[in-house]
Amino acid sequence: MIVTRFAPSPTGYLHIGGLRTAIYSYLWARKNNGKFLLRIEDTDLARNSKEAADAIVEAFKWVGLSHDGEILYQSERFDLYKTYVQKLLDEGKAYKCYMSKEELDALRAEQMAKKERTRYDGRYRDFTGTAPLGIEPVIRIKAPIDGQISFVDGVKGEVVFNAKDMLDDFIIARSDGVPTYNFVVTIDDALMEVTDVIRGDDHLSNTPKQIVVYNALGFSVPRFHHVPMILNPEGKKLSKRDGATDVMEYQKEGYLPETLLNFLIRLGWSHGDQEIFSLQEMQEWFDPTDINKSASAYNKEKLLWLNAHYIKTMPYERIIEELKYFGVDIGLHVRKEVLVDAIRDRAKTLKEFASQVQQILDAPQSYDEKAVEKFLTKEAMAVLEDYLAVLIAKGMMSEASEFEEFTKAFLEEKGLKLKDIAQSLRIAMVGNSVSPSVFEVLSIVGYNEVIKRIQNLIQGVRVES
């Protein structure tokens, strides 16, 4: 049985880097009919918030990642952790350290001055004297002083650390009794029976510490997979300044969850030359040992391309549903399918999609100056007036093909080309010289409204000139 987990600390929103490791963990569990668990690491009472924890859950919901079982909050497990602290204390594998913060700082400063690695010097490791007054001790674990700690990482391969330059007797419980990260992570992963820890490679150097805890507590060590980070387009560490690092920001910008999933999984992982993956395919083919060792830069162009791809291939109902988020409801429009098809090749995001729909649905309030100047010549206006007259005479039409047939017949009789009317008609419909095919636009706008908009343009332009 494969058990994976995602264990964010709720200090803010869900970051796309975090989402990527979550996806990897999710996929690996699902592929193996295992379990994917969610744990909130909120032991740092001062920096965590309920809102942040909820935001993470909300983001999970949006992208469609489902976790198994209840969400585990570390803040509710302090008593449990304390029993393990006590166990180590009883077994002599951990001890109380009465060094004050000031002393610790001084020690670090001294080591820094000597250009040494900063580390606790173990002064209370074998302390048997009387405890200094007025100091609440921290609990430190006895870490190996020499030898090596090695493990086989699913992504990086064999990683070896020398105990003497990686480890010191690190704190497992603060002076207020609250246990620390490296300690609780280990206990929870062991108790939750996590078999595969998939996390960012910024945790790589925490791993030997955690192995110390696994060993001290007699737990078996899981497999680790340290996933490289995501870089910004400049190749630097992705930070909040880089814009959309919050997963929910992508919804606001009009990206689909499948786009983000596909983009993120493909960043650092591949399956031959394939670019587009269904969730099924991801589940079938994903293996954490295939994750690339090197960091990869975030590329917005590719994200847009992927989003465009999903928009182009998405069922009507789904698009109509998604559009509601952007305040556009075309569910009752008679030509909703023509409308969707007219826009889907032209919008890279749902946000763009919504605004393009709006542009066709709403009668133009003004006309683009450059377009007017360029296309609404005297001749063009004359043609448009003729067209209007014939259009009114002809009577009701609705399909795009009907408008096309009608218009072509009109042009042929006049000895004109489509060029001679397309742009002026387009300006009448949407106010500028860019839109989907005019015939589709005419059909979407509808016969009566088409007439109205042409009349508006004719009147409007006359007033101006």
Next chain:
RNA sequence: GACCCCAUCGUCUAGUGGUUAGGACACCGCCCUCUCAAGGCGGGAACGGGGGUUCAAGUCCCCCUGGGGUCGCCA
């Protein structure tokens, strides 16, 4: 600074000793065309440097360089 990780087109990547180094995004050109897209076709574009090992190295080893991470009573 110490320790660790990493290194193929601008970017994401394929590649597991013998390849004209492949694909995708982006870019450029052509085609299609009522505008804009979409689509089709084509193009330029990479193995960081230096040593080895080998008949043969992008692929294995070492060094350098460059990038990144970690060194908290944060997670």
